Structures are given as structure tokens and as C-alpha cells.
Amino acid sequence: MRQVYLDYSATTPVKQEVVDAMLPYFTELYGNPSSLYSIAAESKEALAGARKQVAELIGAEEKEIFFTSCGTEADNWAVMGAADALRKKGNHIITTKIEHHAMLHSCEFLEKRGYDVTYLDVDSEGRVNPADLEAAITDKTILISIMFVNNEVGTVEPIKELAAIAKAHKILFHTDAVQALGNVPIDVKELGIDLMSMSAHKIYGPKGIGALYIRKGVKISNYLHGGAQENKKRAGTENLAGIVGFGKAAELARTNLTEHIKHTSSLRDYLIQQVQENIDNVYVNGSMEHRHPGNANLTFEFIEGEAMLLYLDMNGIAVSTGSACSSASLTPSHVLSALGIPVERIHGTLRFTVGDMTTKEDIDYVVSTLKNVVNKLREISSVSSE
Amino acid sequence: MRQVYLDYSATTPVKQEVVDAMLPYFTELYGNPSSLYSIAAESKEALAGARKQVAELIGAEEKEIFFTSCGTEADNWAVMGAADALRKKGNHIITTKIEHHAMLHSCEFLEKRGYDVTYLDVDSEGRVNPADLEAAITDKTILISIMFVNNEVGTVEPIKELAAIAKAHKILFHTDAVQALGNVPIDVKELGIDLMSMSAHKIYGPKGIGALYIRKGVKISNYLHGGAQENKKRAGTENLAGIVGFGKAAELARTNLTEHIKHTSSLRDYLIQQVQENIDNVYVNGSMEHRHPGNANLTFEFIEGEAMLLYLDMNGIAVSTGSACSSASLTPSHVLSALGIPVERIHGTLRFTVGDMTTKEDIDYVVSTLKNVVNKLREISSVSSE
Amino acid sequence: MYNDKVMDHFMNPHNVGEIENADGVGTYGSPVCGDMMQISITVEDDKITDAKFKTFGCGSAIASSSVATDMIIGMTIDEALELTNKQIINELGGLPAVKVHCSVLADHAIKSAIYDYAQKTGKHYKGLEGFDPNADEDDHHDLPEEA
């Protein structure tokens, strides 16, 4: 049976070149980068090389890149580190209703410990209105954190405008760019970003390695305390092979960016067009103009997401759902709710994300399978258009 | 030139079997364990298998193992999580003067935020006196954290006795077992441990993956907030390949434990004996009775550690120093200071750690090289026995 | 996440549809909470001779509907009223903890269908005492979250 993976926003396979770059650092060049002997110097050089590769992808300087264990840690560090360092200045944080749980749950943790958090609304396409940000700022605001690209609906936020507002008020601006990295052009200097979270496993690198960009001059408290790694800002023996893999993936993402965007957006557009032609009562969620190139977030009325997902899986197709029944948590997607999508539709929503390995034949197979699955489930369903 | 790596306490090469176990999880079985389709189910199973392997190494149940990004994160989580969760009960933490910086710097961070920390002394062999612990406990004590095996001198602490004292006072007991894992037998149930930190890269697994054992029933706050991974206790997409590698390494450590201890301790003893026979004015630091099987911490009088380290490195030998001039930090080792070793001797100290790949020929080569190096540096030195 | 039996009932559900001129029809849940189930039954001599379902819901809800309708066909009304979600789960060989509530749907929808039958025929059943088909439909989501 054909296998089609259309969940590149959940995670990506590691590219062979990336694995090849990593391999020597397990068995041969295993020295602890903090040690002083020759084999450790090679590890140190490898770290420096990877740091450069990640810096180049986002227009940063090497010493502004701090490796973490994942995007989640980068998010936690940014918000916890800013909250701790700036406690005397204020206790107010502004973020949005559509952030990843790494940000939302960190904010909830802080709320229970004396911080105030404003969660900005978004419009029906998932975009933050800069005027809302402006209005939410108080003299106690110490951090503004707005994601670059939403992971469910793929909406790209107006980061440059938002960062400019933060700057005008001299407030730190953080963005969770985990979904943006390698999918939209990013130049942190031009965009005016102070802190930015990244993760390797969304750009064909390994899982369990991320990074936080900290603009030169920005001071936040450390979050992992211990050894002097990462220029004394993030302790813990470095995930050497993981970092090398992240670096290689970043380099590939940089050199392939234009081609990657072209490839994924054209297949994504083809998918949406084919689905709309072949299946009734389908909605596309999010913005078509400001959108992650691989993302198609689609609602199929009258049926439920997990059921679709499982039927597709039985046909070798991997997609994801943000619906109630999709995961350990049964509450409907906070992102789709924030876009104002009615709950019954949220339950019928699937996220498809195409990636570098996706082909037109894959899409054709997915659409024809999807058509059958939707028909079958609509027959079973107790809800209908009549 | 012969290459001899004698710094297994800094990090270990990853065993080939471990790399082989990891490889499929990069390019083939790359599914995000949180997803619902088949390829993700395989990832989930792989996590469960690794959790079992780690649990078996320490006599824990699978659901008591929570993967982290390193030993440092496990230490931070234990102390920060306990401090946050038990703030209402008290603000006093007891640890020792010889902990790893992951613990010490976390404690210093807490001290600046209203917590009191007692740093217990150790005797000249590096052992904590249980009576000192008993005496330090107050009604505000919420956590006792004492390392299992010290990373510099290799001293094994009387964990069972110390944990029993904590238990008698109903205080949480954490131990940093990063150096103990795979080097001494550990049964968390029999020892009465509540929280225990581990790291894969000290047992022939990859860098950048660790774990915290949390005894069933023990409640500490989360430290990385976000998704529902690790039974909702540690967020962040799992380092899938890293976890699989840790699992495999744990399995090998368990099945090889007796052999590993025999192999390393006999070579270590041979090293010490040969050094003492061939070089004058050498001291062995730490306990010979309660000692990490691979550790030889030796002081060579009248010369300085970094200089020795570099000369050895030029001869293909990798060892480490805890001396002033060994690392970015120039303060003399806090561990050797706590043992009461005079500062001028601390500067002349090297740590040798032997491991599974070490041979008798390696040791012979190291001893004969060391003899020349020590002689040469003593000739240059402005300090002498005269 | 589901065992083979659940997957089989989910992929090839039995008794899908609506019985024309059914003796009793019950629905439970609502699309707003993500699950809605309709069950229709034919009754002869106080025995359920046929049952069909339509379900808007997850794999577990569909599989529960399928196996529950299988189970009640041939039962007396009183036996069917005693059917618990636990029995449905057992018949399915188990469900993941977070999905246990999906089987509650089926047991409620069956009760609702019998309630409809009882209303139409003026019959009384002990097993229906205290049963309110319009009770808070969110109930089945109120189970404690997985530890």
C-alpha cells in the first residue's frame, strides 16, 4: 500500500545528508566539547559550525544562537527568563490565544505566580491586529510573545509590525518561529526580533534539539543552571550530534528555501483545489494570503476528525487533527475556537502539511482516498446536510 | 600515535549497538509519538521500550521514568520542581559542597529568590556524614539532594543511610546519579530514593538525553511546560532517537554491569599502582573503598594540571583536570577544596577514568608517557620538593 | 491506540443506518461536543429484533455503536436496559482510558431509543426509572482526565 506522510508540521523525517553529518559524532568524535584535549576541540568546532549554519538561516550572529533541547524549552526559557529578569520592571505579559501550548502553559504557570497575561484575540483568519497589541500594552508590560506561524492553521502573523510596536514601547519581543523556520524567509535584524524559538525536527533535522535566538544586548535569566556551556547561558552537556544535525538541516533549509516554498505551496494549492472539486461541504481555515507554504487546514462537515484520521491511516495516509477526539486532550482546538469556527465544524477538521518529499501522485492518492473516507463516514454519521 | 581516551566520566563514545538501535528513528520511523497514525504508534512503542530498559536498570517502574534533555535538566527539574511545589511547606534545601554545578547553581538561583540552602561538608575522602545531615534538618526542610557518586573524585555516598534519614523526617530525597548509573548497582526501591537524575552519555549512550526518576506518589512541579508528553510531566517533542539510544545503553549497562565493574576497577587499580611505582610525590584523592570503579583522581606535586593535560594530549592521551587552569573557570575545584586538599595540590590534579574500551596496553602507554611528562614539567617548574 | 477488535468494528461497522418505521429511535450527544449517536430499534414481543445506528464521533464511538447494536439484537428490553458501558468495553476487548466515555454514548442512546418505544406504546420498564433522555449531554465528557 502507498504510504503518504502529510504531517510535516508535526515532525519531519531526517534527511539522509543530515544523518550522515551527525554519525561521526556518536562513535568517533565523541569528545565532550567542554574538555581541553584534541578530540574535544573537534567537538567544539562542530558546535561552532552548526551555530553558524543556524545563525545564517535567520540573519543572526553566531553568538546570538543558544541551543536548547527543543522548541518547547526555547519558549519556556524566553518567557520564564524574561519574567524572572524583569520582575522588578513589571509583571505583565502579552501573548495570543493561538500560541502553542509551550507558550500558553508557561503563561498559565506564571499567572498562578503573580504575573498577569493578556491573550490577544485573532481575526477569522488567525491574524493578530496590531492595534489590539498597542491597546494591550501597560506600563507593567515586560514581554510580548507572538508566534510567527501558527501550527494548526498555518497563518503567518505580521511580525515586523508587531515587533515595531514592542520596540516603540521598549518592550522585549519574542516570537515562536518553530513553524516559520525554513518555511518563510526570516531576517531577525530586519524584523526587529529580540528572542526567537526554533526547533530542528520541523526542518528535516532530529527531534530533541532546538535553539533560542537572543539578540545581542538582551538579558534574560538562565533557565537551565549548571555548567558553562552555551556561553554560560544554557547548562548541560551539549547534544553534540543533534546540534550538528540541526546545523546541517538549517544549511539545507537556507539553500533550498525558494525551491522548498515553491514545491510545497504548489502541491498544497493543488491539494486544496482537488479536495474542493471532489468533496462537498469543505471549508479551508486560516488565511490564504499569509500562510505556511505546506499547510492545508480543512473542515469536512458532518463527520469527525479522528474517525477520518484513522480511516486515512488504514490507507497509509498520515495527517493530523486538532479536533476533540484527536489526542489525549478532548477539548476542541483552542486555535480553531479563537478563529471563531463553530465547535461542530472544529470536530471535523484535519490538518494536511506537505513537505519536500511529497509528490503530485501522493496528492492524487490522498484526494481519491479522502473522497471515499468522507463518503463512508457521512453515511455512518448521525448529522447531515438535510 | 596511540590514542587513549581516559575521560569516560566526562563522556563516553556511543556503542555501535546503541547507534544501530537509534538509526531507524531518524529516517524511517520518524513519526511524532504524540500523533495517532501507525508510524507514530511505532514511535510510541519505541519510547515505551526504552522507558522499560531504563526502569530495569534501576529497579523502577516504567511510569516512574521521565525523559529529559540531560542530567542537568533532571537536576534542575528535581530541585526547582520540589522548591516550587513545596514552597508553602518550607524554603530550606539541604545539599552538599561537592555537588555538580547543575545542582549548585540551581541552589544559588533559589537562594537569591528566598530559599535557604545548607551545603553539607564532606570528610577527607569526600563522604557525607549522616549525622551532619540529621543535624541540618529543620522544620522548613523540603528537599535533601545528595549526589550518588561524585564526578571528580569518584566517591560513592552512603545513599541508603541518607535516604532513610530523609524518610524518617518525611522529606523528599533526591540523588544525582549521573556518575553512578551503570557504574554501581542501583535499586531505587531498596535505597528509598524519591527522585534520581540520570544521563545517557555517561553510559555509552548519546549526549543530550537524560531522565528523572520520580517515585510513584511524589509530586513536584513541572519544569518544561507545553504539550502532554511524558505523561504530561515534561513537555517537548521527544528526542526519539536519543531516547531509544538511552534505552539500549541502559540495557547494555544492566547486562554488563558485573563485567564492567570488574574490567574498569582492575584497570583503574593497575593504573594507580603503576603510577605510584613509577612517579614520586603522587597522591590518590577520594575513598578507595567507596569509589566509582573507573575513577583515579591523582595529584602530581609541583606541577600544574592543565600543562600536564596538554602534554598528555600531544601524546594522544585524553584526561581531565579539576584544577584552576583547566577550564573557562579559573577557580580551583570546589570538590577537592571540600575534601581539604591544599590549593597548591589541587592545581596539580588530574582525573583519569577508564571505561569499557580501555586495555592494559593503554594503561602501560599512559603510565610511561605520564612519567616523562611529569619529569619534564617538574624540570620547568619553579616549585620543587627541595 | 485501538485494539484489532475495535479497529474492525470501526472500519467495518455492523448495523449502520436507520430503520424505517422503527419502533423506537433515540439520539444522544450533540455535534457541538463532538459526538452524537442515533439508534433505532424494532421490537417484537418485548424483544429487540433489529437495531441500527448512525454516529457522528470518533473511532471509539463508532466501534461502540457497532458492537452495542450487535449486542442488543436478540435481547429483551429488560436485558438491553441493563447493558452497561463496561460490558460494551469488555466486548470490544478494552478502550484507551480517555476513550471510555465514548462507550457511554452508546449505552445512553440505547436507553433513549427504548424510552421512545416506551413513550409510544405506553409501556413501563423498571430499567428506565430515573432516566431522562434530555439530561445534560455533556455528562460523558466529565470524566476525570487521564493521570
Place this chain on the structure above:
Amino acid sequence: MYNDKVMDHFMNPHNVGEIENADGVGTYGSPVCGDMMQISITVEDDKITDAKFKTFGCGSAIASSSVATDMIIGMTIDEALELTNKQIINELGGLPAVKVHCSVLADHAIKSAIYDYAQKTGKHYKGLEGFDPNADEDDHHDLPEEA
């Protein structure tokens, strides 16, 4: 961590030893702070004609001693007194930031040796004004930590 030139001076240091009947001998540092350097010099007509060192210290301290003694041989006393640790570092092609202080040792030890020579001969040098060989020997460790 060290460049080739530093490594070369470290592995094959020049001028190791003590000059018998030296005209001046100076030590700086102490084993307690991890570094101690002794320099002995021969002086003819206010010119340093020979210099030797013994150093207890790290690679950088040994390399600094080696290159510094090389540098002062042939210098006049006044020139030697003007030698700065910066020049020593330059001659070595650079040192890691945390190791800069090690070169200060050499420049102090040289001054101490000249001081000793001045004391013995009753000579006065402008470059020695304000120099106290017994000043706090921990000085060279007081540099700011790397960022």
C-alpha cells in the same frame, strides 16, 4: 584552544632553568593561586644578555615565560621594563581571553628580577618607580570573567 606558536613555546620552551650566579632573580605568583614564575637574568652594560625561567603554571604561563625570556635577551634594562603583557601576547599570536592574565605573570616576574638586580647594584630605573614585587599576588586573577 592555543594557537600553534603558543603550543610550540609550551612544548619546547626556550630558556628553561636557573642562571647560576644570576645578576637578578625575581619570582611572581604562588603555587596556591596556581601559578608561580621565576626569572633569572644576566646583565652586562645595562643590557640583558641572558635570561632563564622556571614556571609552575598552565600552558599559557609556560609559553609566556618562554617567549618573554626570548624577548628580553638583548634588550636594555629600560626596554625590558617597558615590556607589557600585551606585547608578549602579540608575540605569541594571541591567547584565549581567560588566559590573558597568565602573561601578566611573566611581565611581573621580569620586573621583579630587574628589581632584584637594581637592589643589588644600587641602580635606579624609571620603569621601576611604584613597582612593588610583594604587591598582592592575586592581582593577576582579578581580571573580569569572560562574558
